[in-house]
């Protein structure tokens with residue numbers, strides 16, 4: 001009879017009068033009459049529930065549902081079930097269901113009358129779908145349950161007996177599913193012949209689940225130990241406690257540790273802001289975050305505790321939740337060593353894996369090995385300064401002196417040249433930091449002269465200069481650029497490496513409004529960004545990211561319509577003349593400058609609003 005493990009089992013067999021009378025009671029129930037006094041009330045109620053749910057007694061097979069993907073229960077149970085199933089007699093079957101009574105696995109003999117065992121995954125064994133059965137009963141009561149032949153609601157299972165044992169999640173203590181042993185309806189048993197087996201299997205599965213379940217603290221500790229085993233100076237933080245390796249404690253100041261703590265707290269808080277909601281909540285390009293260590297956008301930053309010292313943060317994700325962060329301290333020497341070992345062409349703080357970008361970085365890294373001048377050439381905002389800083393960081397020398405020739409501060413360049421003048425072994429040499437000279441095209445005559453005479457005297461000076469071609473150059477500057485040209489690298493414009501845009505979107509600082517999660521981008525918006533020609537290159541992209549993040553109130557991935565006007569208009573559909581191209585660009589620029597306000601854009605262009613609308617239509621920009 002239907003039993004749970006605190007109900008004493010009776011001595012019923014199929015031949016038992018009690019079983020025969022149960023069959024008669026069931027027939028009476030299905031003919032619309034009361035089942036009679038001999039039927040336990042909870043069984044009669046279960047039959048009534050099934051009828052209320054509309055379960056057809058002659059169901060040929062349980063209905064199919066979508067089985068869960070990547071079920072942790074199945075992952076833990078499979079080795080146990082695979083080991084046990086071959087030892088069963090051919091008449092016995094094993095079934096595993098999850099907490100919603102969906103079959104995850106079946107094996108051994110099969111559940112009489114149901115599809116073959118390999119077709120059992122994804123069947124609905126809930127009461128609502130198939131009526132009274134042992135798996136549903138064990139899940140409902142939380143105890144071992146048996147259901148025999150005529151107690152089942154379905155005709156399909158009149159000749160089988162099943163015993164189900166609930167499985168509990170070891171940490172949360174919630175029912176995770178059941179394991180069921182099915183056997184032909186036998187004779188003369190007091191408990192199901194598979195009860196001991198079901199208990200043993202359940203115990204083995206729960207042991208396996210326990211072995212796999214790691215509390216978040218354990219996950220944090222494991223990540224910390226793993227990094228230490230790799231020889232890294234590491235700090236693992238979960239927002240309330242931190243694990244600091246002795247090397248990290250030696251390298252980092254209290255202020256930096258406090259900064260890391262704040263960074264980790266912010267990561268946990270941003271993650272706690274919850275998943276995106278709204279119409280694009282399940283946008284197809286959104287991918288669930290897998291468990292493990294996930295790089296944080298903008299994940300590597302310099303710390304002031306030593307020259308070339310940086311910290312790289314990764315988020316620690318466990319069961320889909322961010323539970324902490326791991327900060328790895330990198331000295332310049334260690335970074336250079338490991339980059340060399342891996343043949344790596346990435347530099348800290350710089351994003352990009354496209355071929356043009358990697359070629360640029362690897363050539364620049366190669367040239368930067370020697371302490372000699374280096375010239376980085378490229379359009380505005382391509383990342384010349386960022387690359388220069390990263391290269392100088394690799395050398396692990398003192399922080400560079402940064403001079404921007406565009407700012408025209410008189411005397412600075414000659415002063416630095418003077419500090420370096422003289423033979424390399426001079427006293428002064430030890431004290432002069434390397435020079436990062438931005439915008440060489442804007443150097444004044446006297447600065448160029450000072451540099452030329454320094455280079456004539458000492459060709460190997462620690463100078464990294466950036467140059468944006470375009471402006472006319474006088475003979476002196478041309479000479480300087482010619483000398484530096486032998487050791488120069490040209491950075492590719494962003495439009496020639498659009499495949500780096502997704503990584504840049506994730507890596508560029510966003511500064512979202514307080515409490516807002518970091519931005520994600522819809523496919524449509526990304527396409528629009530990839531179609532743009534980016535005259536301002538990465539700096540322009542960074543500006544767009546900041547603008548969108550700053551004014552955004554919606555949730556979910558950023559949509560194309562949220563991009564600034566100039567970016568959401570599709571490229572021109574017809575060939576434009578030179579004048580038309582210039583006019584179109586001017587209009588887009590004006591709209592951009594005035595936050596898409598057409599009245600103000602028209603005013604700044606010196607045209608009326610109606611004219612602006614007409615031109616927008618003419619250039620096919622009115623639909624954006």
Ligand SMILES: Nc1ncnc2c1ncn2[C@@H]1O[C@H](COP(=O)(O)OP(=O)(O)OP(=O)(O)O)[C@@H](O)[C@H]1O
Pocket residue numbers: 349350351352378379380381382383384385386387438466468507508538539542
């Ligand atoms: N590969 C990159 N990865 C991450 N950020 C980048 C990258 N390239 C550039 N950036 C960012 O883009 C912005 C502009 O870069 P940077 O100032 O280095 O450009 P630039 O070529 O020196 O510009 P300009 O010639 O106008 O001075 C900076 O905020 C920089 O951090």
